[in-house]
Structure formats: structure tokens, C-alpha cells
């Protein structure tokens with residue numbers, strides 16, 4: 001079944017010279033020539049000095065506060081996974097590229113404060129993407145995805161469209177040993193311990209069965225499966241809602257056993 005491409009604001013086709021064709025199309029029949037495109041490339045965003053500085057500084061600040069890695073590794077991975085979610089569900093290149101850009105920029109608000117970083121990141125992205133020449137329709141898609149990805153404000157992030165859903169799935173599934181910055185296990189907090197115990201994390205998107213599965217390998221000598229749910233229940237709820245918005249069922253396997 002083809003996804004409904006009308007769930008993010010359509011590009012402005014009323015002007016005399018539209019930048020791209022936003023007409024909903026059959027994703028199975030498109031060619032490179034007729035694909036809709038974002039008005040700014042991911043590569044341009046990735047190479048922007050201000051974006052890079054923000055990511056680097058946000059990661060530094062979170063390190064001071066004792067948070068796990070949120071730098072180029074995390075945002076690069078989230079960008080790739082969000083892009084893959086859109087691609088595997090047959091969304092067009094505009095969806096793919098906007099989700100990639102949102103993934104890369106989603107944590108820049110941490111440079112201001114951990115609290116409310118989704119909202120501040122959304123506003124920062126507006127300024128930067130507008131400066132770089134992205135059109136307003138695309139800026140709004142990226143802004144609203146970043147603004148709804150969840151932060152420490154006590155409320156769960158809630159997807160508002162398909163690009164936001166792809167971002168949430170990508171971001172919340174990044175639990176991995178390589179995110180832990182502390183080198184001495186004696187100093188680990190619960191999140192460090194859980195991340196360190198996770199030796200493999202893979203988000204499998206199966207269009208045929210309409211299923212998104214988070215496949216985890218956990219060293220249970222370091223952290224229990226129960227602990228995973230205890231710590232990450234809010235993340236799992238966000239992932240379930242995000243998958244549902246994309247008409248997918250969310251599943252989790254831990255050490256090859258279906259647990260959700």
C-alpha cells in the first residue's frame with residue numbers, strides 16, 4: 001500500500017515558477033527525473049559551518065552535564081536512519097531529504113539548554129535553513145519535526161507528520177555502547193549502564209509486513225531486559241506512536257526474542 005504523501009505541508013505550487021513538483025505521485029512509478037526534491041540539499045546543511053559548530057558545542061555542553069554522546073556520530077546516524085525509514089516506506093526524495101536534514105539538526109537546541117531543546121532547536125533551524133535558502137514549506141516541515149522529537153520537559157514527543165515520525169524512530173532507537181563517554185564502569189549511571197550493555201541496535205523497516213522492528217542485542221550480564229523497559233518505556237511509547245502514524249506496527253526484539 002502506498003503511503004499518503006499529503007501528510008506534510010505540500011510545496012507551494014501556486015507561484016509562477018515552482019521549485020519542484022509537489023503533486024502526489026505513485027512512489028512505485030517514479031523516476032529520478034520526476035521525483036520531488038527538497039529545496040535545500042542535505043549535503044549543504046551538513047557542510048554548513050554554523051550547523052557543525054552548533055552540533056559540536058551542544059555535544060560538549062551535554063558532556064559537561066554527564067549525558068551520553070550527542071555529537072556527529074549520533075546526529076549522523078539519526079539522519080541516515082530517518083532517511084532510510086522514509087525510503088523503505090517508499091516516500092519520495094523530498095521526504096527522505098527533509099527527514100535527513102531534521103535528523104542532522106534535531107539536537108542543536110542542546111547548545112542553549114537540555115530542557116526545551118526540541119523547541120529551541122526548531123527555532124535555531126528556522127534561522128539557519130532560511131539563511132541557507134530553504135523555502136518556507138520545507139523549513140516548516142523540518143521545524144515541526146525537530147520541535148516534536150521530545151526532550152526533558154516531562155512530555156513525550158509526538159509525531160505531527162511522517163518526517164517527524166521518521167525522526168522519532170531514528171532518534172529513540174539509538175541506544176548503543178559507543179554513546180557512553182565515561183570510561184570507568186564504576187561511574188556509570190543507569191543510562192550509561194544500559195547503553196553500554198547494548199552491543200547492537202538495528203531498526204528494521206519492512207514495507208511488506210508493515211512492521212518497524214527495533215532489534216537489540218543486550219549483554220544481560222550487565223543489564224536486564226526488564227531494566228531496558230523500565231528506563232526506556234517513554235521512548236518505546238514514542239516509537240509506537242511514530243510507527244502508527246506511518247501505518248506501521250512497532251516491534252522490539254532483544255537477543256532475537258520478540259518482547260513487544
Ligand SMILES: [Fe+2]
Pocket residue numbers: 106107117149150151
Ligand atoms: Fe533530542
Ligand SMILES: [Fe+2]
Pocket residue numbers: 070074078106107171
Ligand atoms: Fe537525539
